[in-house]
Amino acid sequence: MDHPDKAFPVSWDQFHRDARALAWRLAGVNGKWKSIVCITRGGLVPAAVIARELGIRLIETVCVASYHDYAEQGELKIIKEVAPSLLQDDGKDVLIVDDLTDTGKTAAIVRAMMPKAHFATIYAKPKGRPLVDTFVTEVSQDTWIYFPWDMGFSYQKPIAEGEVG
Template sequence: MTTAAPPPREVLPWNRFGEASRELAQLVSGGGWMPDLVIAVARGGLIPAGAIAYALGVKAMGAMNVEFYTGVDQTLPEPLLLPPLLDTSVLAGAKVLVVDDVADSGRTLEMVMRLLRTGSAPATDQHVRAPSEHLPAEARSAVLYTKPRSVIEPDYTWRRTDRWIAFPWSTLPPVTAAATTEA
């Protein structure tokens, strides 16, 4: 009996991640645009957003918690905005850079950008609305990777790939109490 070969993976080690973050920050600043605030799409965008904010010298940060992927190529029917919600009153008139690790299907990034640009989330989350006076003056997006099937084209992309990406912060399984007591 033969087993199927694992799908090809794009591996991003920690040292290359540091270089990638700085290169992505240079793409953002290279056009003369500079954000007032960096928003991470949690969880995958938290580490890239922090690195990019440092590289750009931006101290103001926030996060939007979104759940969509539940495993390799396994998703919920729609991206779901999770609490705690971002205080949108701080966004009024600001230039905002939204950072995520990857625009795979692009549906998570599309939802976040729609919320920041129009004040409303998708039909499944109509109770989530930002008052129009809380909308940023401009919202742009940056990702480490964009896949060909993404429904949205991020404003800034470091690399393009059709492979599953092994990020250094998510390659190992979660630490659990049972795993730590076995060691």
């Protein structure tokens, strides 16, 4: 598995704090969101936290497959579309949530479905950042984020003992 040189491991604790930080920012943007549309799979966890924090009950998914083997981003395919009722008025008062915007390709597809929706992610990389309205942390394009649901506990070599990129 070939990943960029920089690793950014995120613990469950850190991810929860970052999702709550995003909720704080979103609370000041709109008086009342009518729903959340989360981009699966990465958007599921932050959407649950944000829905709790902001009192949003209607959570919808849009399923877009992009990282086919976690190494290369292949052709994008919409596996499940958004409910037509949320597409009315171009997604006005809808909050789109994802964990990360990387290249912006997935974000562009979902944003095109709901151009008036507010797009929020926990993390943003430079290529995808212009498509996001609100985010918490920007990371460099060559950083690979290891999300807590992708990791298990294991020994980590000290940086001094490994190769530094």
